[in-house]
Amino acid sequence: MDFSYTEEQQMLQESVLKFVQNQYDFATRNKIIASDDGYSKEYWSLFAELGWLTVPFDEADGGFGGCAVDMVVMMEEFGKAMLVEPFAGTAILAGRLISELAEGDARAALIGQIMEGGMQVSLAYAEAGSRFNAASVRTTAKVDGDNVIISGTKVAVLSGSGTDNLLVVARESGEDTDRSGISVFLVDANADGVTMHTYANVDGKSASEIRLSSVTVPSSARIGVVGGAIEALESAIDRATLASAAEALGAMESLLKKTVEYSKTRKQFGTAIGTFQALQHRMADMFIECQLARSIVVMAAMKMDSDESASEKAKAVSAAKSRVGKAINKVGPEAVQIHGGIGTTEELDVGHLFKCVTALEMQYGNTDYHTARFFSL
C-alpha cells in the first residue's frame, strides 16, 4: 500500500503550484474575470505549452495518460487558487466525451487541437428541466436528408465565452428521460440558429445559456453512434464530477488555512480569537472534514484508474461527490463565520472561496443527488 504520488505526479503538482503561486494571485484572478473573455487566453496557451492540456487524454491519443490521480493532483491546486480557466470544461468534460465517442480523423483532429490549446469546446447537456440527470434530454435532433436539425435550450454550459465549438446532446428518438435515443453533435458556436447568453457563475467561471433554433448540421457532425451516447456522456460527466470534488478539496484546504491564520491574528477581548476553545473545536472539525474529503477523493481516483466495472467507478465518484459536498456545507460557512464580517466582503478572497465551493457542491449534481445515486448503483 502506498498513497504517495509518483515522481511524475510530484512534478506535475510542482509545476501547477509554481504557476498559481507566481502568476495567479487573487488580484490577477479578479482582472481575468472582469476581462471580456472571462479567462486568460495567454494562460491557456501556457497550459498547452506546459503540457497540462494533455493530462486528461490517453497515451494512444498523444496524451499524458488520462490518469484520474493526475487529474486530481492538478484540480486540487487549481481549486486552491480558484482558477477560472475552462480546464475542466474543455479538457476534461468535453475532452473525455470526445475520447469516449469520436473515431478516426475527427478524433485525432479534435483531441489534437484541444491539447495544443487551439480549441475551446463546451459540452451542452443540461437543460432547464433535467436537473442532474444526463439522460433527461428534450432538445431534439431530426434527420433531414444528409443533415440533422437541432432544436432546444441548454443551460449551465461551462466555458461559454470564447468557445469555438459546442458538443450538443440531443434526442433522436424516445421519451424525455429514455436512456436510449441520445446523440452528441459537434456544432459551431457561431452557426445560424445558435444564440448564446454568457455570464459569470458564482465561482467566477464563464457559463452560458444556449438556445438552438433549428440549427442545421451535416450528419457527419454526429459524434459516435446514433442514439447511443448516454454511457459515454455519463462517463465523461463522472470524470468532471471527480475533478470538481478535487477542486473543492483544494478550495477547502485554502479556507481552512486562511481561517486558522486569521484566528491567530484577529484580536478581540484582548486576545487572538484562535485562543477561544469554542472556535478551536470548530476549526478542528473543519480539518477533519478536509481530511475525509481528501480520503474519499483519493479512493475514487484510484478506483477510476482500476479495472473495476463502470458502475463501481460511477459509485465511487458519487461517494466522493456526496462526502465532499457534506464537507463543503460545513467548511464553507464556518470559514466565513469565523472570519466574521470581513468574510462576507467582495474584497477578501475567503468569501470567493466560499462561493467557489458552494458552486462546486451543486455542479454535476449536489450532495443529495449523489447520495441517492450511490444507493441506486
Add this chain to the structure above:
Amino acid sequence: MNADYTAEELAFEIEVRTFLENEFPAEYKAKVDANIRLGKEELTHWQKILFKKGWAATSWPVEHGGPGWTPTQRHIFATELGMIGAPEPIPFGMKMVAPVIMAYGNEEQKKRFLPDILESNVWWCQGYSEPNSGSDLASLKTAAVRDGDEYVVNGQKTWNTYGQYADWIFCLVRTDSTVKKQEGISFLLIDMKTPGITLKPIVLIDGHHEVNEVFFDDVRVPAENLIGEENKGWTYAKVLLTHERTNISGVPRGKRRLKALKRIALETDDGFGGNMLENTSFKTKIAEAEIELQALEYAELRTLAALSVGKAPGPESSILKIVGTELAQSIDALFVEIAGNHSLPFVPEQFENGFEGHAVGPGNSASASLTYFNNRKLTIFGGSNEVQRNIISKAVLGL
C-alpha cells in the same frame, strides 16, 4: 395553558391583515416576491403610508406618537407584515436611536429628532462597529475630543448599513481613554453632511453595496448632539442592543418562504419525470425546517407571554436570535438546492431595482445563491451567534 388570542386580538389581526392587503402597494409586493430590493424612495413611501395610519413606530409609547400597543398586538402586526412580505420600517431610526433619545435625551433633543423619525423624513444609520471592534464593541477607538461647544471626531466606523442613504448617524465614540473601556464611551448624533465625513462602499459577496466604511476626519459636532452624559454611552448602547435583538426570530418570513419553497419544489422537475416535492430527501428537509419554525414560534410566544405580564426581555432573546438566524440560513440553503443548476449564475444586477435586460434562469432562481451568500451576515451581526451563546452560558447557565 393556552396560546389563543382574545376576541379583541383576533379582530385586530383582521384589521391589520385587511390594511396591509389594501395599502401595501402591489408594485412593491411584486418586487418583494421577485426578490428585488426596494429602493430608498419606495421604503420611505411605504413607511409614510404606515405613519399616516399611525402604525409606523409600533413600539413607541403614545406620548411620542406610537400606537400604544400591547406586546401581543406588536407581535400580530409583525407577523402580518412578514406573512405578506411588507418590510418592517428601517430599524436604525425607529427601533434603534429613538428609544435611546426617549430614555436619555433631553426635551430639546426629543422635540428635534423624534417627529422626523416617526414621519420617515430623516434616514438614520448606525456608527458602532470598527475594523478592530466587532464582537468586542467596547474596545472602539473613534475619538471625540471636546473643544469649546463642539466635539472633534476622528476615527473610522464600519459595517454601516445604507449610510449612502442616511441624513444622520448615531455613533459610539471614545471620550475617555484613561478608564475601563466601557466607562469612556459617549453617544453622539452626527449630521452626515458635516465636513470631514467620507463614506467608502463595501460590496458584499452577493455583489450588493449594502454597507460602508465611514471615516471621520476632524468632524466638528455641536456638543448639544451628545445624548445624556459624557462617558455613559455604553449603558445607553446596551439598551439599544436589546432592542436590536427583539423581533429577530423571523418566524413569519420563514413561514412565507417555506410556502414559496413548496410551490417551487412542486414546479421543479426532478429530472426523472417527477417533481422535487415528491423527492423524499427534499421533502424531509422542508419538514425539518417547518418543525424547527414551529418550535421557534412557540419559543417566541412563550417569551411574549412573559413580556405581556411585565417581565423584562432577558437572555431568551439570544435563543430567538441564534435559532432564527440559523434556521433562516438553512432555508436559504434549501432555495439554493431547489434551484439546482439555476443557482450557479452570478447575476446580481438582475435583482437590483429597475433591471431591464436578459434575465438568466427561470423565475427568481438566480437570486437563491445571492440570498444565501448575503445572509451569512445574519449569524455575524447584531451580536454574533458566538456572543449570544456566551450570553446564555453566563446569564442562564451561570458558567
